[in-house]
Amino acid sequence: MAQAKSAPGGKRNWVSGGTTGYSWEYTGISIDPPLGMRNKETGHAKGKGTTFAGWGKSEKREERKGRQGNAGSTRRWSEGVPRVGVKKAVSGLDRRKRKIDDDSWDDGGNGRNVSSSKSKFTRKTASTINRRKVSPGKGDRLRSQSLYEDDFRVGKRSTSKGSRGFNGRSVLSKNSAAFKGKKFDASAEFRRTKKAGAKEVNLDEEFSDNKESDDSGHITEEKPRPRLARVLDGSGKKIKPAKKDVVPEDEEPAPPKKRKRMKLDPYDTSNKRIEDSPPIQDVSSPKKILVKCTPEEESDMSTNAKFRAIQPSSSILSYVEDNLLGRRRLNEIKNTGYNVKISAPLDNIPFSTSTDRERIEESAFRNKLEFFAAAKISSSFPPPTLPEIAFAGVSNVGKSSLLNALTRQWGIVRISDKPGHTQSMNFFRLASKLCLVDLPGYGFAYAKDEVKESWQELVKEYVSTRVGLERVCLLVHTKRGMKPLDYELVDLMERHKTPYQIVLTKTDLVFPIDVARRAMEIQESLKKNKSVVKPVMMVSSKTGAGIRNLRGVLGKLARFIKP
């Protein structure tokens, strides 16, 4: 700062440029030039890095050019500015402050001349100067700063267009004119280079000065940096060598990295289509589920490996494929003829254009879903007038969503991705045909332990004592499988002879083969149970896969109703 002010001849003169307006030149400049002009001055047409952050670097380069023999303008304005290293570039705000402080900005009212220049940028800078003159103060700094940013933007825009615009070319030519006749002739240098063909220029030789002075004027030693050799091709263009090609001389090239070999699980077909999996044998006994394993091997296997070793029956596999269960690409659904623009597209007839209500083939579910009672204790249960279907399962398994999906009446039953959303037993009516009961979940939920226990007790009481309970749909997350609490409820229902059916939910989250495996696993584990209703149903409330089949199964319960 102090250096800038005290430098000799620190004044800028605006010189008339004839009929075209006004041109400018620095004579013994000791101040920081206007930001946008830096590009002009340095002649960096693609001046992205030459404005704020790259200022130190470009300045350094220009100065070196000057040192090679040219005492031109660039040399001069680098004299007055405190030099900064590449890493220690002056921040935009600092430079801004420096400019405000500098008296030579006022320039004896030359702002008028500046504003009459053709340059868009120059005009704006001039207006900034004038405004500062009128209202100096705290607010001024902010306003001028924003203008400053505008200037920066204008300058940047103009330079990014390859100096086609108002100022880049003219200044460049001015600069090259200034170079002409001096020791360093840029065009001659360019011709020389072109003649010589590709030529390597070692920057270390070219720029041997590694010493930098910081703001306080101390000389500091700059850390030695590995420099990349600059390569010029036949046309004189710079070719940036790839980093990997530049190996420091003292370092030996590292040996090529060994590729890690992936271990392939022969039973894992989870990332494949069902057709890609090994040929399926029809499994008739539970022992055959795990293939190619001795009992000792089986005990050593992890739960995951055991699951992957399951080979589902061909009937389950074909059911999964036919109903497009499992994770599917949108294109696959589209190509099969389903309208992917509607919610739960697979709960539809392919190529159908009928409305939601018409698409529901099962008449009971075409009725309006109406909430009519909620219970937190068994004494609040409504009288059993209709056959009931209850939806039980761990929290967040998708019970409430399934009610909406079955009736295609989105939003009637509230859902949330937060486990423990449904906190009471909610009774819904489908006209006078069926009663659907949304039960609170068990297991992990965002609720106090005693509250969760009370839900569990309520569910247990309901499934074991409720009159008119036609079926309990026990919902199981396809990805996670049955939990101990599920088995507990199963045992209870077995004891009370409550009919229940397993429904795999969120099938869209796993690969088709894993949907089939999960169904197979559960079917086999509950094979001896008496109250379980077969088959294991598989659905996705999101894609609508399997919903029509479940509707068909549950709709049969409503047929026996006497209106």
Ligand SMILES: Nc1nc2c(ncn2[C@@H]2O[C@H](COP(=O)(O)OP(=O)(O)OP(=O)(O)O)[C@@H](O)[C@H]2O)c(=O)[nH]1
């Ligand atoms: N991907 C996917 N997400 C689903 C599906 N069914 C439900 N969900 C999501 O799972 C979350 C929980 O759904 P709910 O229907 O509230 O689950 P819940 O079993 O009623 O949960 P609680 O009331 O807390 O016991 C929601 O964010 C749903 O959007 C499905 O088939 N596929």
Ligand SMILES: [Mg+2]
């Ligand atoms: Mg719920």
